[in-house]
Amino acid sequence: MRxxxxxxxxxxxxxxxxxxxxxxxxxxxxEAGTGEEAVERASSLHPDVVVxxxxxxxxxxxxxxxxxxxxxxxVRVLVLTTFSDDERVRAALAAGATGYLLKDAAPEEVxxxxxxxxxxxxxxxxxxxxxxxxxxxxxxxxxxPALPPRERDVLDRIARGLSNxxxxxxxxxxxxxxxxxxxxxxxxxxxxxxxxxxxxxRDHGW
Numbered sequence: 001m002r003x004x005x006x007x008x009x010x011x012x013x014x015x016x017x018x019x020x021x022x023x024x025x026x027x028x029x030x031e032a033g034t035g036e037e038a039v040e041r042a043s044s045l046h047p048d049v050v051v052x053x054x055x056x057x058x059x060x061x062x063x064x065x066x067x068x069x070x071x072x073x074x075v076r077v078l079v080l081t082t083f084s085d086d087e088r089v090r091a092a093l094a095a096g097a098t099g100y101l102l103k104d105a106a107p108e109e110v111x112x113x114x115x116x117x118x119x120x121x122x123x124x125x126x127x128x129x130x131x132x133x134x135x136x137x138x139x140x141x142x143x144x145p146a147l148p149p150r151e152r153d154v155l156d157r158i159a160r161g162l163s164n165x166x167x168x169x170x171x172x173x174x175x176x177x178x179x180x181x182x183x184x185x186x187x188x189x190x191x192x193x194x195x196x197x198x199x200x201x202r203d204h205g206w
Contacts, residue, residue: 001025001026001027001048001049001114001118002027002029002045002047002048002049003026003027003028003029003048003050003051003114004029004030004031004032004041004042004045004047004049004050004051005017005028005030005031005032005051006031006032006033006035006037006041006050006052006053006056006061006064007033007051007053007056007080008033008034008055008056008057009053010033012053012103013031013033016028016051016080016110017031019107019110019111020110020111020114022107023111026111026114026115029045029047030047033057034056034057034058034059035056035059035060035061035063035064036058036059036064038050038052038061038064038068039059039064039067039068042068042072042075043071043072046072046075047075048075048076048118049075049077049114049117050065050068050075050076050077050078051078051080051114052064052065052077052080052097053079053080053081054081054083054088054092055081055082055083061079061081061092062088062091062092062095063095065077065079065092065095065096065097066095066096069095069097070096076098076099076118076120077096077097077098077099077117078097078099078101078113078114078117078123079099079100079101080101080102080103080105080110080113081100081101081102081103082102082103082104084102084125084127084128089128093195098117098120098122098123099113099116099117099121099124100123100124100125100128101113101123101124101125101128102127102128105125112163112165113163116163116164116165121163121164122193122194122195123161123163124161124194124195124198125161126160126161126162127161128161145188145189147185147188147189150171150181151181151184151185151188153171154167154171154178154181154182154185155185155189155197155201156201157170157171158182158185158197158198158201159197159198159201159202161198164178164179164182165178182194185197
């Protein structure tokens with residue numbers, strides 16, 4: 001997959017390039033240091049995934065994400081930032097970001113998130129998921145339609161921000177089986193993506 005790195009710190013971009021260079025399926029095709037450059041490079045390089053910082057000079061990562069996703073909907077954006085507060089998370093996801101990861105993630109987590117983003121699986125750092133899903137379940141709240149046990153297991157882990165691969169590992173089942181359960185779950189509760197499923201889980205007291 002073709003990857004564009006966007007961060008105003010050259011050292012961060014160098015580190016990300018080194019991490020992705022250890023893989024056989026991630027090809028870093030370019031870099032950018034501002035939001036404006038990110039839009040320009042994405043337009044000319046046609047990456048599959050843009051790894052996007054949020055805080056940069058000029059147009060920040062949220063605005064760059066919005067422009068890229070609006071004008072180039074096939075391009076996926078993985079936010080990689082130091083910010084985990086609710087306001088920034090929601091702004092980035094509303095702008096069209098597919099995934100959201102924090103910069104202290106381990107190298108293998110970054111690689112896994114890039115791959116998941118390319119597959120449009122919406123990887124979300126568990127700490128970010130907690131920002132999106134504050135508070136404990138409310139007793140007596142309508143929990144929505146009855147879910148099969150395995151789909152309940154999957155929903156619980158989506159709400160915690162786990163990827164399909166992580167869910168498969170926890171449940172001891174194949175990743176392709178998780179994908180089947182996720183698709184069935186989405187249809188059952190009437191959502192189209194993992195973030196909406198996580199918010200549905202919060203709203204229904206899961």
